[in-house]
Amino acid sequence: MSVSELSRRRFLQLGLGASAGLLIGCGSHELDPIASFATTREEQRFRNAWLHIDTDGGINFIVPSTEMGQGVQTALTMLVADEMDADWSRIRTTFAPYDPAFDNPSYFIQVTGGSNSVSSYWVKLRKLGAAARAMLVEAAAQRWNVKPGECSVANSVVSHPSGKSLGFGELAEAAAQLVPPDDPVPKTPDRFRLIGRPVPRLDTPAKISGGAIYGIDVNLPGMLYATVAQSPVFGGKVASFDKAAAMAMPGVRKVVALEDGMAVVADSHWRALKGLEALTITFDNGPNANRNSEDFTRMLEASMQKMDKEPFPDATQRLDVEYQAPFLAHQPLEPMNCTAHVTPTSCRLWVPTQNLHGAAAAAAVVTGLPRQEIEVNVTHLGGGFGRRLESDFVKQAVTIAKEVEQPVRLLWTREEDMQHDFYRPVTRARFQIALGADGTPEEWHTRIASPSSFQKAIAENFPEFSWLPVQALLGDVNMLAGLGTSFVQSNPFPYAVGKLKTEDEIMDIPVPNGSHRSVQHSFSGFCKEAAIDECAHAADQDPLTYRRRLLAEEPRYLGVMDLVAEKADWGKPPPGRFQGLAVHRSFGTYVAEVAEISFTEDGALRIHRIVCAVDCGVVVNPAIAESQVHGAVIWGLENTLRCEITIQGGRVEQSNFHDYEVLRLHEAPDVEVHFVPSAEPPTGLGEPGAPPVAAALTNAIFAATGRRIRTLPLSRHGLNI
Amino acid sequence: MxxxxxxxxxxxxxxxxxxxxxxxxxxxxxxxxxxxxxxxxxxxxxxxxxxxxxxxxxxxxxxxxxxxxxxxxxxxSADNCHPVQQAWIELDVPQCGYCQSGQIMAAAALLAENPLPSDADIDDAMTNICRCGTYGRIRKGIHRAARLAARTQ
Missing domain, CATH: 3.10.20.30 (Beta-grasp domain)
Structure with missing residues (x-):
């Protein structure tokens, strides 16, 4: 795909010019009828056209979600193509530009996150494909004067037992004259031809030739290059600056003041960087210049003291334990960037974002243009992990682009990225648990304390509702994910304990935070699964047997635990090795993991393998599914082992990959992924592999050493691989 | 100039x-x-x-x-025909793909010097970061590319 194709304007021209054949669209909501191309306005009909079958048989599918490595470009296309019985080799895909027609059916805005692309579109896209197939079959049946039910379809060819056959391309124009079916019926699973198979990814060839276009690769005629320095201290502002030296540097065109930093615009990225180096900026550090990580931990510890002082005096046994996990950075390998071209009447963006709605909302605020008028074209994303749900860098790019005539590409340095991320928040939990005579929990009290990004997310994505104090009224609805059972919990606490009580406190900690692959589950999966392991040991029971008893009414939890136990030889590790188990449901998917470890003579931790069992309903593409769980495990491991963002003097101490040490190839253990066969509708896959890792590992460490690790990362406890 | x-x-x-x-x-x-x-x-x-x-x-x-x-x-290569690229296609190594140009160039240089690398050799040579966690497939891909290269010689 070339950059020129990544433009909505171009996209509309292409659509209108090349409108021969069958175009089928649908609105943003799953239950909308599939609208006929023929019945909508010229421009609107193209915007809604998700699927174009050309007269030469070529098929173009508009992928509504953004591709950040999770494989949606392939998986969503498979849903449509399978229902059409289309020739897979004739399918091309285009990423949807910003348009309400492409809103995520679960969120009602155009955003990719929460591991829900396949589950959200599971019905809608199959109906879309089924509608196209039905229209093409009907066109053939009319041509041959036979009943549609007598026809069959394979590989983009409609056939009749009499020997007649016609290709989709030959039928496309006739099909376009027909009324789409009101409620097309998707296939039953026994007729799937693509779904369930390891179909090769559509994006691989471009990603191994260097040809895939990421945000950083967008190159427009006359484009300028910008880079920024933001206040290192959160909440700081620019007090003063002297731009003379910067402006004297070769190629520097402009110095732009931002809300909390400065940008330099030049005719190359390197010259922009050199210009920024020459710029003298004095920051006013603001109110947070004396804050640090130790303060935050003390605040969280104080919150925990609000629980009962002497709980369960009559219990046979009781546990009273606290868990904590630190701030974490996302650090997708492509640094934050956005290309913008702003005129008094238009704003065009080319941006690697998970959140086209948020990008448009940010640009609308800066330009004063209506949000619907903002053109947002999305590129491949060099990783997302939740970082690209934010639009801070879009806002900056548009602010800078307003100051110059040409298009401008803003690109951050890694250091800016590391120090101005939206971090997984530092979180602490305390469990007070009373065990009965049989060792099962009679009472389970949980308190959790964490900063929240809920209000900020609403204010930035829905500026028109920013006055609503949602967080004050509801709390943070995600904070107790996996730990509570309130009506807002889509992932409730699963164990059959006597009485569950939860409380939470949103902490005022001046560090930006946001969604970080698996969000709150990265903590709840750790603390819940470590605490239940503590209960099992206190009750002197095998951790698997203990969990099975408390999950006896949860067949899908049992299914993944039994499968992982079988595949990992639970209870029978090789001599000198030790196992830890954890199971957690997130984004609808059940994952059980067993970590198999040992210690070397000099005390280093060896992780031999992580075995995973996953129940995500129907597995649309097993090869992509494996890669997602595998990658999520690696992600979870680095965050368990040593990754940590710390704050001193109100600023992040880490700055690049030398002091934020992500996992590398030589440290990555074997990861085995097994799926529970299922006919249930598909659920999430990008994130659910991550939450169980930390507890599987710390539970294995307990099995090996008797040491119970309750605060992460492990490197703080002298445990290193 | x-x-x-x-x-x-x-x-x-x-x-x-x-x-x-x-x-x-x-x-x-x-x-x-x-x-x-x-x-x-x-x-x-x-x-x-x-x-x-x-x-x-x-x-x-x-x-x-x-x-x-x-x-x-x-x-x-002009058409993704280098053994490393061929192995990468067979195994669908990339996820987001952003690091893969660098991974492929590092792997190709390793194989040029050491046509049959061991796991330990791969550990030593492949120090590039992948944030999606494709390391398992990169390792398999290098072993596969070594076999493909041996076959074509």
Whole structure:
């Protein structure tokens, strides 16, 4: 795909010019009828056209979600193509530009996150494909004067037992004259031809030739290059600056003041960087210049003291334990960037974002243009992990682009990225648990304390509702994910304990935070699964047997635990090795993991393998599914082992990959992924592999050493691989 | 003016001599397949070959390149036919794909020097960062590429 194709304007021209054949669209909501191309306005009909079958048989599918490595470009296309019985080799895909027609059916805005692309579109896209197939079959049946039910379809060819056959391309124009079916019926699973198979990814060839276009690769005629320095201290502002030296540097065109930093615009990225180096900026550090990580931990510890002082005096046994996990950075390998071209009447963006709605909302605020008028074209994303749900860098790019005539590409340095991320928040939990005579929990009290990004997310994505104090009224609805059972919990606490009580406190900690692959589950999966392991040991029971008893009414939890136990030889590790188990449901998917470890003579931790069992309903593409769980495990491991963002003097101490040490190839253990066969509708896959890792590992460490690790990362406890 | 030999072509570039080779390749020459990740030589996204040796270009001033022949991902093969690329296709190695140009160039340099690398050799040579966690498939891909290369010789 070339950059020129990544433009909505171009996209509309292409659509209108090349409108021969069958175009089928649908609105943003799953239950909308599939609208006929023929019945909508010229421009609107193209915007809604998700699927174009050309007269030469070529098929173009508009992928509504953004591709950040999770494989949606392939998986969503498979849903449509399978229902059409289309020739897979004739399918091309285009990423949807910003348009309400492409809103995520679960969120009602155009955003990719929460591991829900396949589950959200599971019905809608199959109906879309089924509608196209039905229209093409009907066109053939009319041509041959036979009943549609007598026809069959394979590989983009409609056939009749009499020997007649016609290709989709030959039928496309006739099909376009027909009324789409009101409620097309998707296939039953026994007729799937693509779904369930390891179909090769559509994006691989471009990603191994260097040809895939990421945000950083967008190159427009006359484009300028910008880079920024933001206040290192959160909440700081620019007090003063002297731009003379910067402006004297070769190629520097402009110095732009931002809300909390400065940008330099030049005719190359390197010259922009050199210009920024020459710029003298004095920051006013603001109110947070004396804050640090130790303060935050003390605040969280104080919150925990609000629980009962002497709980369960009559219990046979009781546990009273606290868990904590630190701030974490996302650090997708492509640094934050956005290309913008702003005129008094238009704003065009080319941006690697998970959140086209948020990008448009940010640009609308800066330009004063209506949000619907903002053109947002999305590129491949060099990783997302939740970082690209934010639009801070879009806002900056548009602010800078307003100051110059040409298009401008803003690109951050890694250091800016590391120090101005939206971090997984530092979180602490305390469990007070009373065990009965049989060792099962009679009472389970949980308190959790964490900063929240809920209000900020609403204010930035829905500026028109920013006055609503949602967080004050509801709390943070995600904070107790996996730990509570309130009506807002889509992932409730699963164990059959006597009485569950939860409380939470949103902490005022001046560090930006946001969604970080698996969000709150990265903590709840750790603390819940470590605490239940503590209960099992206190009750002197095998951790698997203990969990099975408390999950006896949860067949899908049992299914993944039994499968992982079988595949990992639970209870029978090789001599000198030790196992830890954890199971957690997130984004609808059940994952059980067993970590198999040992210690070397000099005390280093060896992780031999992580075995995973996953129940995500129907597995649309097993090869992509494996890669997602595998990658999520690696992600979870680095965050368990040593990754940590710390704050001193109100600023992040880490700055690049030398002091934020992500996992590398030589440290990555074997990861085995097994799926529970299922006919249930598909659920999430990008994130659910991550939450169980930390507890599987710390539970294995307990099995090996008797040491119970309750605060992460492990490197703080002298445990290193 | 500096003279560079890139993917078999000789070209002149007019840039400040301290400009890292990465930015000359991406912006001056227009070969965008080599990518920027960290700017400190820590992640390997910017790896190309200099006279066949895997080299990180985000910290390499263009004036230090001298007469070395530069090969970028675009010059590795015309049609994804290099054994590493073939293995990467077979195993669908990339996820987001952003690091993969660098991973492929590092793997190709390793195989050129050591046609049958052991796991330990791969551990030593492959220090590039992948944030999606494709390391398992990269390792398998290198073993597979070694077999493919042996077959075609």
């Amino acid at each position: 500096l003279t560079l030999k890139v993917n078999g072509r000789t070209m002149e570039v007019d840039v400040e001599p301290d400009t890292p080779l990465l930015w000359v390749l991406r912006e001056t020459i227009g070969l965008a397949g080599t990518r920027f990740g960290c700017g400190q030589g820590l992640c390997g996204a910017c790896t190309v070959h200099l006279d066949g040796v895997a080299t990180r270009t985000c910290v390499l001033p263009v004036s230090d390149v001298g007469t070395a022949e530069i090969t970028t991902i675009e010059g590795l």
